[in-house]
Amino acid sequence: MTSLMLIAVDLAAVVVLAYALYFRRHRRRDLVTAFVVVNIGVLAVTKVLASAEIGMGVGLGLFGVLSIIRLRSSEISQHEVAYYFASLAIGLIAGFDTLQPLLSVSLIALILAMIAIVDSPLLLSRSRQQSLRLDRAFTDESAMRAHVEQLLGGTVKVMEVTELDMVNDTTTVDVRWHRPDHSTRVYAPQAEDQGNYAQFQTAIRNQERQEARSSR
Incomplete structure (x- = not known):
């Protein structure tokens, strides 16, 4: 039940990240798809690793590898890299069942809140x-x-x-x-x-x- 709850939280969080925050502010449709797919992919792989009882180090290694991937099909800006990182982090946090559910939800909410604040058009608008x-x-x-x-x-x-x-x-x-x-x-x-x-x-x-x- 906890696993299904975290999956639902992850889906809700990535929708907020990709559509409510990124697309409404930057209007780049292709990266919306990328953020959602990367998030779901990381969540699925993390669930597989967790069910296979592979150590936390392997999961963190996977996160490190994914976080340094640079897609060369088009150039992305630094704030878009931040959205990529947030999408990866949310999927990874939701994928591990070893964390307390309240802690996982709190960390996901913290990521969304911080990116909503630091990427706000009201902050450093000039x-x-x-x-x-x-x-x-x-x-x-x-x-x-x-x-x-x-x-x-x-x-x-x-x-x-x-x-x-x-x-x-x-x-x-x-x-x-x-x-x-x-x-x-x-x-x-x-x-x-x-x-x-x-x-x-x-x-x-x-x-x-x-x-x-x-x-x-």
Whole structure:
């Protein structure tokens, strides 16, 4: 009876994890299927190992192997890795009958509660991360920061150049930035903004030319 109860708890938990939490927030359907299937697969294998009276070490070894699997069909982000890990953990906890039922249910509830909190859109909602390819080869960090902030319409916190191509006159930069409280959209120059944006670019170029001349 305890085993059937834990299976029912596992099914309910993975539905909450995959559909109520992940899909409603991130809308990636293929990973919903992956989370559910991985969870059920781990639960089934764990039940088989437990019924065969194989040691706990084998089960934990299986969990370790599954947790480092990297599916190369498509790239997944770090928060999606966290959902994978949660799906694996829930299946493993529900699969072992050696734990007290109350403890198993409490651990599963804790996993769901924590992922609901840390992946909430209300938590760190202003923080953004973006990779940009700029149409200039920036060598001045201050000018590049001003240019990126103008493009994004927010405040750059951390900026790291990943590629500087002097031949093709481009810069690839990884940016961590905060959007303003009053706006949720990423800045993109519209037709009415093109004039101001062009003036900004011209001002930056003129400033760099003047600095280059004064340094000679």
